[in-house]
Amino acid sequence: LIPSRTYGIISDLTVSKLYSQKIIQNLQEKGISAFSFTFPPGEINKNLETFSSLQEQISGKLSRSDCIIAIGGGVTGDLAGFVASTYMRGISFIQIPTSLLAMVDSSVGGKLGVNTHIGKNFVGVFNHPEIVLIDPNVLKTLSWEDFHAGMGEIIKTAFLSGDGFCTLLEQNKRAFFAKKAEICAEIIHKTVEYKIKIVEQDEYDHAIRQILNLGHTFAHALEILTDYKTISHGMAVSLGLSFVIQLSEQLGLLSADSSLRAKNLLNLYEMPNHLSQLQIHLPPEKFLQQMKYDKKNRSSKIIIVLLEDLGKPVIHDNITEEQILEALAHVL
Ligand SMILES: NC(=O)c1ccc[n+]([C@@H]2O[C@H](COP(=O)([O-])OP(=O)(O)OC[C@H]3O[C@@H](n4cnc5c(N)ncnc54)[C@H](O)[C@@H]3O)[C@@H](O)[C@H]2O)c1
Numbered sequence: 001l002i003p004s005r006t007y008g009i010i011s012d013l014t015v016s017k018l019y020s021q022k023i024i025q026n027l028q029e030k031g032i033s034a035f036s037f038t039f040p041p042g043e044i045n046k047n048l049e050t051f052s053s054l055q056e057q058i059s060g061k062l063s064r065s066d067c068i069i070a071i072g073g074g075v076t077g078d079l080a081g082f083v084a085s086t087y088m089r090g091i092s093f094i095q096i097p098t099s100l101l102a103m104v105d106s107s108v109g110g111k112l113g114v115n116t117h118i119g120k121n122f123v124g125v126f127n128h129p130e131i132v133l134i135d136p137n138v139l140k141t142l143s144w145e146d147f148h149a150g151m152g153e154i155i156k157t158a159f160l161s162g163d164g165f166c167t168l169l170e171q172n173k174r175a176f177f178a179k180k181a182e183i184c185a186e187i188i189h190k191t192v193e194y195k196i197k198i199v200e201q202d203e204y205d206h207a208i209r210q211i212l213n214l215g216h217t218f219a220h221a222l223e224i225l226t227d228y229k230t231i232s233h234g235m236a237v238s239l240g241l242s243f244v245i246q247l248s249e250q251l252g253l254l255s256a257d258s259s260l261r262a263k264n265l266l267n268l269y270e271m272p273n274h275l276s277q278l279q280i281h282l283p284p285e286k287f288l289q290q291m292k293y294d295k296k297n298r299s300s301k302i303i304i305v306l307l308e309d310l311g312k313p314v315i316h317d318n319i320t321e322e323q324i325l326e327a328l329a330h331v332l
């Protein structure tokens with residue numbers, strides 16, 4: 001940290017009480033000036049009102065050469081990064097992700113923004129933090145639901161990356177669920193490393209970055225059809241991965257052995273592979289309709305990332321509706 005700068009620490013109230021207050025105290029003891037800015041926790045507050053309130057809170061306290069530090073989950077990171085990127089036309093920011101999802105996904109890749117009544121993440125920018133700092137020890141205070149919510153992206157990345165990452169997960173479930181710092185660090189590092197490798201090739205999401213969407217065409221449709229209320233993103237991604245495995249096997253792309261290994265990994269991590277496990281029932285036709293509206297789709301073609309093997313994703317845009325309905329029947 002640069003002593004001549006003032007640091008504006010943005011957190012939701014939960015994370016502020018747990019960590020940010022202590023960090024600010026430490027900084028002040030070292031002679032670094034730091035202020036706390038907070039907002040109430042929850043996805044519902046990732047909106048333009050909170051954005052404006054934070055802009056007002058920091059105005060007059062931070063100048064163009066100062067820096068914002070986002071400490072918290074994905075909501076805080078997306079919101080605080082967007083505030084930093086627009087305050088006085090943009091000041092520096094640092095991400096300190098504290099939820100598993102923020103550590104492995106949202107703090108890296110440069111997508112920032114808020115939800116509006118038109119849609120989720122509808123307003124935002126691409127911009128990167130100066131530093132992303134991850135301390136797996138803070139996972140100890142994270143609830144089981146929020147820990148589990150990050151698992152979807154980790155297993156997705158293992159499927160994209162291949163045998164080595166799948167084996168690491170197969171062999172370390174106990175230590176990972178016990179939140180042992182060393183194994184958490186290794187798994188988080190592998191997930192982030194993979195994301196960086198892909199984002200560096202296609203920062204603005206026009207081509208290869210779409211493979212990070214594995215399982216997400218289905219997951220987004222499910223989240224919209226359930227009003228983002230009943231199902232966590234991790235659960236939705238898990239079901240989306242089951243759908244992709246099913247469709248890939250059905251099309252003759254993925255071998256029965258690899259398909260079984262993938263399904264077993266989801267089971268091992270207590271992730272759902274059938275919607276009925278969550279006591280939810282939805283008609284496949286409605287699902288298909290929703291998948292067609294996905295923002296990644298050009299024209300009316302459905303773009304889906306499939307697997308030719310673990311570690312071998314392929315982007316497909318010529319899957320028929322019948323093939324999709326057949327795969328949906330195995331997951332819904
Ligand atoms: N920018 C991107 O590329 C990207 C990618 C994926 C998801 N996202 C966004 O991320 C958001 C979801 O992130 P999230 O699941 O982290 O939500 P979140 O920020 O709401 O955090 C979940 C909950 O955990 C609490 N929390 C966080 N860290 C904690 C800790 N160490 N101990 C105790 N409690 C803690 C928070 O207070 C909150 O209540 C969504 O808005 C989503 O759109 C963005």
Ligand SMILES: [Zn+2]
Pocket residue numbers: 153216233237
């Ligand atoms: Zn996701």
